[in-house]
Amino acid sequence: MGNLYLPKSYKKGDKLSAILVIGPKGAVKEQTQGIYAKKLSENGFITLAIDHRTYGESEGLPRHYENPYMKVEDGKNAVSYIASLDIVDKNKISILGVCNGGGFGLAVALYDGRVKSYASVSGLFDLRSQIINGKPEGKNNLANIMKQSADARQKYFETAEVEYIPQMPPADKNSNQLRKEAAEYYLTPRGKVPNWGENKMAVMSRDTRRSFDITDQIQLLPVPYLAIAGSKALTFGLSKTAYDRAKEPKELFEIKEATHMDLYDIDKYVNQAVNKLIAFYAKAMK
Numbered sequence: 001m002g003n004l005y006l007p008k009s010y011k012k013g014d015k016l017s018a019i020l021v022i023g024p025k026g027a028v029k030e031q032t033q034g035i036y037a038k039k040l041s042e043n044g045f046i047t048l049a050i051d052h053r054t055y056g057e058s059e060g061l062p063r064h065y066e067n068p069y070m071k072v073e074d075g076k077n078a079v080s081y082i083a084s085l086d087i088v089d090k091n092k093i094s095i096l097g098v099c100n101g102g103g104f105g106l107a108v109a110l111y112d113g114r115v116k117s118y119a120s121v122s123g124l125f126d127l128r129s130q131i132i133n134g135k136p137e138g139k140n141n142l143a144n145i146m147k148q149s150a151d152a153r154q155k156y157f158e159t160a161e162v163e164y165i166p167q168m169p170p171a172d173k174n175s176n177q178l179r180k181e182a183a184e185y186y187l188t189p190r191g192k193v194p195n196w197g198e199n200k201m202a203v204m205s206r207d208t209r210r211s212f213d214i215t216d217q218i219q220l221l222p223v224p225y226l227a228i229a230g231s232k233a234l235t236f237g238l239s240k241t242a243y244d245r246a247k248e249p250k251e252l253f254e255i256k257e258a259t260h261m262d263l264y265d266i267d268k269y270v271n272q273a274v275n276k277l278i279a280f281y282a283k284a285m286k
Contacts (some may be wrong), residue, residue, distance in 0.1 A: 001057035002050035002078065005041030010087070017092035017285045018046040018082045023077055023097035025066055025209070026167040026201060028056035030193040032098050036121070039274045040096075044279065045090055049267050050078050056195045062176040063197070064164040066205045068104055068212040070129070072208075075108035083114055091283040092116060096277065098264070100124050103214045107243075108183040110214075110221055117284030119226040121273055122260045123239050142210060151208035157203055164200040178234045181261040186235075188263060218245045225250040226280045228273045230258025251280070 009018065019040055023033030030047040037047035053060035054072045056274040075095070083090045094117040097105025102123025109118035124130075131142045152163040171183040185191040186199070215238075218225075225246045229239035231254050253276050255262075258269040 001029070001083075002038065002048050003034060004047075005037050005045050005047045006231040007041050007046070007086070009044065010046075014084050015087060015089040015092070016044070016046050018048070018085075018088045018096050019109075019281060020075065020078050020082060020093070020105075021047060022071070022095065022097045022101035022105040023048045023260055024048070025062065025103055026055065026196075027099075027101070028193065028195045028197075030056075030195050031191050033101065035265055035270065036096060036098065036274065036277075039270070040281075041272070043278045046082075046085075048082055049207060050074065051195070052238060056197065057239060062156070062202050062204075064167065064200050065202045066167075067208045068107075069102075070222065071203065072107040073102060076112050079108065079112055079114055082105050090114070092120050094118065094281055094285060095120065098136075099260070100127065102191065103127065106214050106218060106221070109223060115223060115251045116282060117224045117226075118221065119277055119280055120233060120239065120242065121228045122230065122263045123227060123242055124231060124235060125215045125218070125238060128210055128213050131210055142234065145210050149195060152203035153207075163203040166212055167199050176234065176245055183284055185261050185264055188189055191274075215242060215245060218242050219247060224280070224284045226253060226276070227251070227278060228253045228263070230255050230260060230263055230269065232256060232257060233260035234262075235260050 007243040021033040021037045023111055028051050030073045033049040037049040041047045051058040052071050054063050054065040095109050096106045096119050098121045102120035103125040109115045168186040227239045229242040255269050255272050262269045
């Protein structure tokens with residue numbers, strides 16, 4: 001399921017540029033991806049925000065199954081839908097990825113020839129390094145996640161019972177900046193929309209989630225790239241790495257004083273990102 005946004009200025013017979021907005025892990029179309037889709041549509045683009053399979057109003061079992069590779073396929077299917085609309089110029093379809101959606105959207109843009117440009121906001125492209133992260137215990141942590149996921153997968157095979165953990169655990173004094181920001185967004189009225197459903201993620205999907213890394217492929221991106229990141233974001237380095245590895249044409253746009261999740265829904269920062277995106281997409285899809 002998805003929400004399609006049309007500009008108020010749309011006139012019958014027009015064929016407009018379109019943007020697919022792909023959101024963070026476990027996210028639904030009424031959260032940050034919907035905010036960006038609505039704001040971009042107000043500036044002349046047709047936009048689409050979707051619920052990935054197993055989330056929100058979309059079908060799929062087991063529920064809350066966090067598989068990046070399925071999400072990439074969902075993105076390609078969403079592009080197919082967009083391209084089928086007679087109000088869309090098929091030669092002017094682009095993608096925006098937010099947070100984890102930055103990696104999923106990049107994978108679509110890399111290998112779907114219908115996509116003409118790509119942008120990320122607070123992009124996360126390497127979900128494995130978040131666990132390893134250069135620390136001595138990192139490899140053991142990753143191995144433990146793989147073991148837990150495998151055990152949960154076997155249990156599901158034998159009993160059809162799905163084990164879950166919180167999609168977004170509560171933060172405590174020992175949590176890092178990003179975890180605290182995420183809890184403040186998803187576990188409060190800011191992001192806890194009804195369609196988000198239960199705060200859970202299937203344990204058996206953690207192996208595919210934590211094996212996902214698209215940074216080594218970004219050098220193959222055949223279309224213009226814009227990376228947007230907040231200067232105070234804990235993840236700024238990931239956006240910088242993606243930018244450094246991409247080939248021209250590319251641009252890194254830094255939003256001063258913004259953290260990772262300020263760019264989800266805080267107008268002061270989101271509007272700066274949207275203004276930059278408008279100029280980028282207009283030029284890329286000219």
